[in-house]
Amino acid sequence: MAQALEPATTAQSPKSTSMAQALNAALRDALAADERVLVFGEDVGRLGGVFRVTDGLADAFGERRCFDTPVSEAGIAGLAIGLAMAGFRPVVEMQFDAFAYPAFEQIASHMAKMRNRTRGRVALPIVVRIPYGGGIGAVEHHSDSSEAYYAHTAGLKVVTPATAADAYSLLREAIADPDPVIFLEPKRHYWSKEETELPSRTEPFGTAAIRRPGTDATLVGYGPSVSLALAAAAEAAAGGLDVEVLDLRTLVPLDDRTLTESVRRTGRCLVVHEAQGFAGVGAEIAALVQERCFDALRAPVLRVTGLDAPYPPPLLEGAHIPGVPRVLAALHRLLGVAGRAVSRPSPPSSDRTFVLPDLGEGLADAELLEWKVAVGDTVAHDQVVAEVETAKTVVTLPSPFAGTVTALHCPAGEVVQVGAPLLTVAEAEFGSGAVLTGYGTGAPERWPARSAGQVGQVGQVEPSDTRVPMDAAAGKFLRAHTDIPAVTIWADVDATGLLAERASRGTGLLALLARACLTGLAEFPEFNSRVDGDRGEIVRLSRVHLGFAAQTPTGLVVPVVRDADRLSLDALAAELRRLTDLARQDALPAGHRTGGTFTLNNYGVFDVDGATPILNHPQVAMVGVGRVTDRPWAVDGRVEVRKIVNLSLTFDHRVCDGGAAAGFLRHVVDAVGCGSVRESGAGR
Numbered sequence: 001m002a003q004a005l006e007p008a009t010t011a012q013s014p015k016s017t018s019m020a021q022a023l024n025a026a027l028r029d030a031l032a033a034d035e036r037v038l039v040f041g042e043d044v045g046r047l048g049g050v051f052r053v054t055d056g057l058a059d060a061f062g063e064r065r066c067f068d069t070p071v072s073e074a075g076i077a078g079l080a081i082g083l084a085m086a087g088f089r090p091v092v093e094m095q096f097d098a099f100a101y102p103a104f105e106q107i108a109s110h111m112a113k114m115r116n117r118t119r120g121r122v123a124l125p126i127v128v129r130i131p132y133g134g135g136i137g138a139v140e141h142h143s144d145s146s147e148a149y150y151a152h153t154a155g156l157k158v159v160t161p162a163t164a165a166d167a168y169s170l171l172r173e174a175i176a177d178p179d180p181v182i183f184l185e186p187k188r189h190y191w192s193k194e195e196t197e198l199p200s201r202t203e204p205f206g207t208a209a210i211r212r213p214g215t216d217a218t219l220v221g222y223g224p225s226v227s228l229a230l231a232a233a234a235e236a237a238a239g240g241l242d243v244e245v246l247d248l249r250t251l252v253p254l255d256d257r258t259l260t261e262s263v264r265r266t267g268r269c270l271v272v273h274e275a276q277g278f279a280g281v282g283a284e285i286a287a288l289v290q291e292r293c294f295d296a297l298r299a300p301v302l303r304v305t306g307l308d309a310p311y312p313p314p315l316l317e318g319a320h321i322p323g324v325p326r327v328l329a330a331l332h333r334l335l336g337v338a339g340r341a342v343s344r345p346s347p348p349s350s351d352r353t354f355v356l357p358d359l360g361e362g363l364a365d366a367e368l369l370e371w372k373v374a375v376g377d378t379v380a381h382d383q384v385v386a387e388v389e390t391a392k393t394v395v396t397l398p399s400p401f402a403g404t405v406t407a408l409h410c411p412a413g414e415v416v417q418v419g420a421p422l423l424t425v426a427e428a429e430f431g432s433g434a435v436l437t438g439y440g441t442g443a444p445e446r447w448p449a450r451s452a453g454q455v456g457q458v459g460q461v462e463p464s465d466t467r468v469p470m471d472a473a474a475g476k477f478l479r480a481h482t483d484i485p486a487v488t489i490w491a492d493v494d495a496t497g498l499l500a501e502r503a504s505r506g507t508g509l510l511a512l513l514a515r516a517c518l519t520g521l522a523e524f525p526e527f528n529s530r531v532d533g534d535r536g537e538i539v540r541l542s543r544v545h546l547g548f549a550a551q552t553p554t555g556l557v558v559p560v561v562r563d564a565d566r567l568s569l570d571a572l573a574a575e576l577r578r579l580t581d582l583a584r585q586d587a588l589p590a591g592h593r594t595g596g597t598f599t600l601n602n603y604g605v606f607d608v609d610g611a612t613p614i615l616n617h618p619q620v621a622m623v624g625v626g627r628v629t630d631r632p633w634a635v636d637g638r639v640e641v642r643k644i645v646n647l648s649l650t651f652d653h654r655v656c657d658g659g660a661a662a663g664f665l666r667h668v669v670d671a672v673g674c675g676s677v678r679e680s681g682a683g684r
Contacts, residue, residue: 017198020190022164023053023129025198026171027091031061034089037175039066041076041093041129050095051131051190073099077106080126081114089125089175096187097132098141104149111180112155123178127171132160133224133274134306134321135188137314144311145275147223150182151251151284157205158251160184162226164194166209166249169202177205186224193365206253210262214244217268217334220259220285222248225272225322231419232272232327241331251281259285260292267298268334274321277305304330352401353409353424354385356416365417366390368410373423377405382482385423388416398482403427483533484620488612489661490648493669494635495628499643509628511573514546514600516671517623518565518572521598524664526656527621528598538655547596547616548576550583551605557583558616560596604628610646620652623668647672 030037039057041049045068048055057066069076073094080090094100100107107128114124134143151158157179161167167185174181203209211226212233221229226247233243246262248254263269269289271282286301304322312320356366366388373385382398385405389395407424410416502509521528521544529540546564550557559579564572582588599619603611604627613622626646633642649665 016193017164017196018191018193019164019167020053022168026168030175036089039091042095044093073103077103084124084126091127093129096142097144097146108153112153124180125178126180127174127183129183131187132184133186134317148280157181160223162247165196165200166202168200205250208255208258209247211247212245214242216242218244218262218266220246220271232324263289263293264296269301271303274306276308278308299334302330351426353421355421356418365415367415373405401425485653487653488650491669493672495643495645498672507573515569516668520664520667530618541597545595545597547599549601550580552584559583560592620655622650624648
């Protein structure tokens with residue numbers, strides 16, 4: 001039988017290879033070299049895996065060697081244990097990092113302990129492949145960094161490559177190893193490419209790699225943090241710092257010798273990883289360095305890590321996981337302790353360069369298909385300037401700057417790396433137009449900055465500026481404003497009849513207005529939908545989950561009435577009261593905080609007549625209600641003082657035309673105006 005490490009792939013000249021391709025080649029060569037190797041997991045067969053790492057293996061080796069399993073991670077791990085005990089070498093894939101948690105009992109209680117339990121008589125050659133880490137814009141349970149759990153579990157080897165060459169070599173070694181190996185693959189780098197020759201043979205388990213030599217500090221990373229460390233070291237070099245970057249490659253076994261030798265040379269150590277800081281791998285490295293290198297350290301060991309919080313929604317992940325600015329700040333602090341001066345970057349000029357943004361799903365580059373602008377053109381904010389093609393789809397790129405294009409940095413047809421410059425814009429200085437008083441038509445000069453507590457000309461103390469963090473919803477508002485072509489229409493309506501209806505029924509106005517909206521949605525279902533932009537489809541939703549504005553002592557909250565279209569008017573009114581009370585007690589259940597499909601917004605509580613709101617993405621419509629106020633109103637040819645309210649409809653123009661929007665608003669207006677709210681559809 002062939003040895004597991006004998007490559008089956010024909011040696012080839014170095015070429016641009018992605019990490020996903022290297023992993024695929026390693027699996028292909030292992031399957032060809034050893035008939036005991038099996039590859040299985042959820043969707044790894046015909047589909048080729050979520051990230052296509054197993055693409056083509058089922059066709060090449062048959063479904064007895066590469067096959068799909070039921071959706072049961074604990075069952076996958078248990079099957080792997082049994083097959084390994086029977087003499088096979090299973091390689092299993094967990095689709096995402098947090099999906100492996102249901103299998104943790106099998107991994108920790110049996111996979112990690114079987115060899116010790118049998119005093120070495122039963123080897124357990126299992127590889128558990130886990131895509132891990134963030135940076136692809138995924139939701140909760142798809143972006144965890146779970147390496148500390150496995151590194152803390154005795155009996156497991158823990159490996160995480162940072163390069164395509166290491167991905168191939170370390171995976172081949174993992175498959176040949178007699179012990180279970182947790183093979184953590186940084187999903188954001190699946191499509192990162194490098195010049196490498198496959199099959200590759202890099203250093204074995206337990207060997208760290210110095211990716212960049214330096215003398216001022218040791219920057220320690222592994223997996224997805226290695227590229228971050230290299231980027232930070234390169235930027236630090238522009239400021240006069242010489243930073244060494246150490247890639248651990250394997251967490252268990254850990255190459256403590258190379259680690260301590262590096263720190264002893266530089267005298268300083270900074271550890272970077274995406275996982276939470278508390279009890280993370282960085283804490284172990286910091287403790288080890290402090291124990292072994294205390295006499296050589298010229299500054300305390302520092303860490304830059306993810307926040308000690310559950311992984312956030314995609315719009316907030318940039319604040320959660322470490323970036324170059326946080327690493328540079330830590331390096332400056334590390335060097336500042338020792339008195340080392342750090343140069344500061346020069347102030348930015350008016351020229352702004354737009355770089356290729358992170359396009360998600362670990363994509364590292366894109367081909368520039370077509371420029372939509374030329375040098376000398378004037379561009380506006382969010383104007384499409386280029387069209388690029390990734391490994392997944394074609395994407396249009398809007399400009400984040402407004403001004404005149406001064407340079408295009410790459411031609412059409414070129415493959416551009418994420419972070420590479422695309423075009424430069426000289427930002428426009430917008431004047432104020434014709435004015436009567438003030439600074440004139442140009443922009444005013446900036447006043448000189450004052451430090452906190454600086455004394456003015458007449459001896460008074462000038463107040464200092466205050467910085468307040470943006471609300472968590474700010475990013476969502478920005479996305480809704482930029483992505484949704486929203487339109488607002490409105491109408492004034494005589495609410496006298498509605499107020500009489502409230503008095504006769506003993507029901508709140510909000511419930512009556514909500515029922516008017518719900519009966520309107522039954523006739524105009526396009527306003528209870530969402531837009532699937534990737535597929536160019538409008539998804540009409542089968543149930544109405546009604547969001548409504550509730551003022552609380554801590555601010556505005558939007559509780560959600562689940563299945564509001566199934567409730568009678570009395571049941572709807574009771575649910576509105578219940579959720580409002582819970583919101584004011586800060587006791588609103590999680591299931592009633594999100595998931596709304598349509599919103600009823602009451603501006604009247606702010607004593608204003610109306611507003612033009614931003615839609616609550618991914619909803620496509622919102623009805624707004626202003627205050628009820630006395631106004632003169634024409635009634636049967638005479639003017640009377642009546643109770644008047646302004647109703648508005650804000651809607652996503654992609655889901656309908658103005659006629660449908662006017663029809664829906666007219667339905668609500670008529671229900672309010674006649675003071676009769678139908679029960680149509682209630683209780684279904």
